[in-house]
Amino acid sequence: MPLKTSWVDSANSADTDFPLNNLPYGVFDDGQGARMGVAIGDFVLDVAKVDHGLSPDLFAAPEWNAVMAAGPKVWGALRERLTLLLSDQAYRGAVEPHLVAQSDARLLMPFRVSEYTDFYAGKHHAVNVGTMFRGAENALPPNWLSIPIGYNGRASSVVVSGTPVKRPLGQLKAPDAELPEFGPSKRFDLELEFGAIVGSPSDGMVSVEQADDMIFGYVLLNDWSARDIQAWEYQPLGPFQAKATATTISPWIVTKAALEPFRTSTPERERPLLPYLQEPGPMIYDIALEVALAPEGKDETVIAQSNYSHMYYSAAQQLCHHTTSGCAMRVGDLLGSGTISGPEPDSRGSLLELSWGGKEPLTLGTGETRSFLEDGDTLTLRGHATGDGYRIGFGDCTGTILPAGPIPDWAK
């Protein structure tokens, strides 16, 4: 599919993340209150103000949940209408007054997260972490090639790009210590992930095909992780406080419709999947991803480059598996993909892998080294799909590490 042209000039550049082909959904505030917006070139469209053809109730609250709940027909109708409004000169006069410069807009959480589930679907990541923790022979757990392994995360931890992230306190136990101590995490890390947003609810088991239909769109996702808290707490019931500090998402929901041209297949299976997990067609996307780290006041270094298509399980497979037990899914549920590491050393999506557990510190362009994150570091995830003369972007997914809060007197 070629670039669709818009009367918004900046949307026709090959460099913009937001051509007419994209039309991602967000929430913005330009000083006049939080509203629902659609990115187009260098602007945000104040969508409730234009003749969108839908019930105004869908735009009453500054969040996209009501539009999601209205279902796939409404998703399609809105996209078609916005495409017309932003391409046909006949509408320019009515629509242009409702464009706000992105540089004047602060971006807020685009939707209300109902529940958050995080998966572990990157094979390179699972093998890397498994090799470090259990040795190369036992790297992949026995269930890994059969189950899209996941755990429930904490929805209250999800924040929008730009929100500072305070280094967590927690229980830590040094390998040679007998007892744990309470203090700031010393091994605070990022995880490069992709997030799928459930737009249609379900109550009972759904197929991979039905699950794909339920997905409204995607965001970039950084699953901040305290490796030292995790190492001490995670047996036998999994990660808990190690993952509850923050989960940063990119500000724009890129719709499934915008990503259609970039569908591709998950890797060949080493072990046949059970029938319920088999995919009726390509269910993953070719999306280039990068991670950049900037020490406080200094230039950033791109520390990893990866691609969403490395994942072994698609979001549709994960969502299908999530419903097998009868678990009800709701509008606004967020599914993290798991860390997206590629096969090469510089395509690893976490510092745990990039520094091989801290044993091989990374050297940044500034000459500094990093095993894990330091206070003042700014982490940025970026992603885009490349079309014929255009690209589909998500906006930066960024967060700056603040020092841990002081330990309260009652905790000393």
Place this chain on the structure above:
Amino acid sequence: MPLKTSWVDSANSADTDFPLNNLPYGVFDDGQGARMGVAIGDFVLDVAKVDHGLSPDLFAAPEWNAVMAAGPKVWGALRERLTLLLSDQAYRGAVEPHLVAQSDARLLMPFRVSEYTDFYAGKHHAVNVGTMFRGAENALPPNWLSIPIGYNGRASSVVVSGTPVKRPLGQLKAPDAELPEFGPSKRFDLELEFGAIVGSPSDGMVSVEQADDMIFGYVLLNDWSARDIQAWEYQPLGPFQAKATATTISPWIVTKAALEPFRTSTPERERPLLPYLQEPGPMIYDIALEVALAPEGKDETVIAQSNYSHMYYSAAQQLCHHTTSGCAMRVGDLLGSGTISGPEPDSRGSLLELSWGGKEPLTLGTGETRSFLEDGDTLTLRGHATGDGYRIGFGDCTGTILPAGPIPDWAK
């Protein structure tokens, strides 16, 4: 504290679960719509209709979340006002018309669950399960005496007492099989738990004392668990679909105020707790609990008797620990205690323990045996605290097992 007497005669019986000392909060429907109610003797008070002295906004939706969000002063004022209205004859004429017989009322979810966290704070349970899975020497994980181990559960799984529970489908792998199959769980189980409801939000770390102040009340909780799904899926990230079928809670929220006289201390510590987890006073409650199992169409057998005071960690300690990483807590968060097993074989709070992994099936009063739950079985949890001439009850927490749904063609 002795029995407080009410002009509602049935509330003055030593046998009622709902004397004036209790005043638990629920949601009911007598055919005229869902409303907020307060149990008193054999009745439910239609609380929005009486002169409760608070803003009507707090009673606009059929759920107790708005009252919780109004904060502890409002919680105290409402309890004081209801005590006056239901004890002083002067109010009888105005209040009595708004009493609905409990036998005419269907009880609904008393509150909207924001997020659900389940803990693992029963030492007898942890030792029993650990012995079965890892041997007696490694029964307790090394972190268990230091951390209130928990994992995030699925809020959408929480249902009110009386909701049927469909046996889950899932991935199962027999110990001698090479590969998993997809089918109905054969080892479906209950877990006897207590649930604490967060009434006040937090954003940052809170002390045990502050955490206790944040708790609005308690319910009984059955954490239905598919042991065979769990055994295959839970490494390395913890239980997921095994716990997502349903989580049943009792219909009445018993307030922290009603339970004050029954506070008692958690057990002596084998290893000193870190300062942040130390309790400033008694934080657990003396509440007798029982589990009854009735095969379809037959009499029930009480299969276990336990007490909440067996727990090693209190809900206040669990909530404090939950906030250490900076995790925000919200109004309506639900914390499951973990399975409440006592030291004796007949005080074990799950069939996994009662039948010792299925090796020692239980014989019911009907002569039938059980290793795990069978279709048609009705499980009921009951709990009460015993005061001076009165008891504080929660109402039955019950669920009947329905057969698993048929496996869809696309999953065969």
